[in-house]
Amino acid sequence: MDSYNTEDVIYALATAWAKSAIAVVRASGTGCIERLCPAVRSRHDIRKLASNTAHYCNLVDPADGKPVDDIVLTVYRDGHGYTGEEAFEISCHGGLQVVRAVLGTLSALGFRQALPGEFTLRAFLHGKMDLTRAEAVDELVKAQGRTGQIMALNRLNGALFRQIDKIKDIVLDMMSIVEVQLDYSDDEIGENLDFPRERLDEAVRGLEKLRDSYSTGRLFSQGARIVLAGPSNAGKSSLFNYFLKEERAIVSPQKGTTRDFIEAMCTVRGIPVRLYDTAGFRELSESEIEEEGIRRSRSLMDSADIVIYLADSSDFTDPDPKVLSDPRCIAVLNKTDLVDRELEGFIKLSVTTGQGFDVLCDAIYGRLTSDLEVSDDSALVIENTRQKENLERASSALRRASDALDAGLPLDIVSMEIQEALEALGELTGEVTTDDILERIFGSFCVGK
Ligand SMILES: Nc1nc2c(ncn2[C@@H]2O[C@H](COP(=O)(O)OP(=O)(O)OP(=O)(O)O)[C@@H](O)[C@H]2O)c(=O)[nH]1
Ligand SMILES: [Mg+2]
Structure with missing residues (x-):
């Protein structure tokens, strides 16, 4: 993320570019409320407004004080709001000329227009959501049918994250058991290795079930x-x-x-x-x-x-x-x-x-x-290729770990495979990220292009 500046104050129209009763313009970044001050006429000092409160104000052109629109300003601080950083939302009238004027005002105040996915990227960077939830935002917006919508909402509410986290805990337990054995034994699986095979199988089954839900999610x-x-x-x-x-x-x-x-x-x-x-x-x-x-x-x-x-x-x-x-x-x-x-x-x-x-x-x-396992719309399913690839990677690694145990191979091979599974799961939720992963999810803007 070389040239991408997460310190910028950014703005974007959050509603569709179409005539409507109300439009919402969103802005985010440290100092964004202070920066808006010259364009606001209000009974209150907007710098002192409490988080999560909405206020009626007049928006004016900072250059000549001429009115732009009557707005409702909602402010977020202290980790509240979508991005988890200082932010505000302007609800203005939804005429295209009004929207153009409001956006122009923010631009004149030095706000930078956000790139696609940038608000969600910031939410991720501030720990407001993991990668599966960030992807669910996009999936929910694009949902075309009721079932797909409910399935995406389920993921947005963290159901997928929690399931993966549960499996990761099992894998971590296995890792610590193997590590202890590695520390105390001589690289070979001793007869007294107390390895929870049924837990390993449980983790593999859980991962494969999620992976196999991909076809349902896609449909x-x-x-x-x-x-x-x-x-x-x-x-x-x-x-x-x-x-x-x-x-x-x-x-x-x-x-x-x-x-x-x-x-x-x-x-x-x-x-x-x-x-x-x-x-x-x-x-x-x-x-x-x-x-x-x-x-x-x-x-x-x-x-x-x-x-x-x-x-x-x-x-x-x-x-x-x-x-x-x-x-x-x-x-x-x-x-x-x-x-x-x-x-x-x-x-x-x-x-x-x-x-x-x-x-x-x-x-x-x-x-x-006919070839799918479909229960109801509350089922936990994935529709995302990246997630499927990571689930496949993790479950294959655990299967290899299982085979290595069966074959009586040295424990450090088992350990390596479990480590590989942990990495895949970490990438899945975003605990471990690289520019490549972020680029794939949030668009090319975040890797210095
Ligand atoms: N009684 C009856 N008439 C039907 C039914 N379905 C369609 N029709 C009538 O059949 C005629 C042809 O219907 P269309 O839907 O135009 O048929 P089509 O298969 O699209 O025809 P093409 O476009 O020429 O290939 C119309 O007069 C319809 O009102 C039905 O279930 N019962
Ligand atoms: Mg016809």
């Missing part, structure tokens, strides 16, 4: 791609709209209504889904444009996690067996309100009445989670 954070495909007029666009609960795609009794694909986000049983409505297949397409649409449908199907093949119960033609044999395919027979029939391997649906939609959602959820 609930990144979501899945689902393509609606099938013959023209089967009701793909109708189903697309039904998923979105809005009339997004054009629906008509005419074949070939959808020419190009449309995509939209929705959630299915808490899983974020990017859903694609595509051009229906027809033997005799009427134009080059439609043919191009059909080509695009096929290429989308190639990259989908699930293809919902929609057939028309009232105008049924045998589907392409290649599509149906694809393990990603869920076959659906629509318009069963018109012609009610059973077809092996097909879910019965009527988009018009909604009958069968729940069964379809269950099938999607089942297909996406």
